[in-house]
């Protein structure tokens with residue numbers, strides 16, 4: 556059980572904390588430019604731990620909204636607090652917020668090898684609707700390209716969450 560968990564919209568003032576989170580927690584880090592762009596052009600939510608005197612960001616979700624669809628671009632949770640329901644709660648915060656903006660469908664793409672994330676999405680009711688062969692490059696830190704892997708496309712009608 557984690558004490559003092561809160562969820563809120565993110566802003567550009569969170570840039571440094573999100574860069575650190577991304578670098579430590581994302582197997583495919585986005586880096587400063589992409590994160591800055593996401594904070595300025597997309598919808599962003601963070602998970603914080605701690606009280607009013609000291610809070611730290613342990614999760615980030617960024618998503619685009621186009622007409623009645625919202626697409627998850629990235630969700631990442633600090634490894635030290637995984638498997639405690641934070642990603643699930645963050646995705647519910649996203650879905651409830653975009654539902655207020657007349658979004659009726661959530662979309663996402665995920666690497667076929669990312670079984671943890673796929674399990675998370677399925678547990679929320681997402682259904683696989685497609686597969687893009689050779690969509691992602693497989694890279695490992697410090698190593699040359701290893702090949703390519705498929706992207707799985709998932710959707711969820713929002714009223715089902």
Ligand SMILES: CC(C)(COP(=O)(O)OP(=O)(O)OC[C@H]1O[C@@H](n2cnc3c(N)ncnc32)[C@H](O)[C@@H]1OP(=O)(O)O)[C@@H](O)C(=O)NCCC(=O)NCCS
Nearest residue numbers: 629630631632637638639640641642643671672674675678
């Ligand atoms: C995927 C990720 C966001 C999940 O975060 P999390 O906070 O640990 O997830 P939750 O605790 O909310 O998990 C909810 C459910 O999802 C499933 N799940 C999550 N991680 C899983 C894993 N590693 N293996 C199997 N199932 C998993 C389980 O059904 C879990 O419920 P349970 O713990 O009761 O079994 C996190 O592992 C992460 O940041 N990974 C690196 C970034 C990434 O791959 N993001 C997704 C692609 S954009």
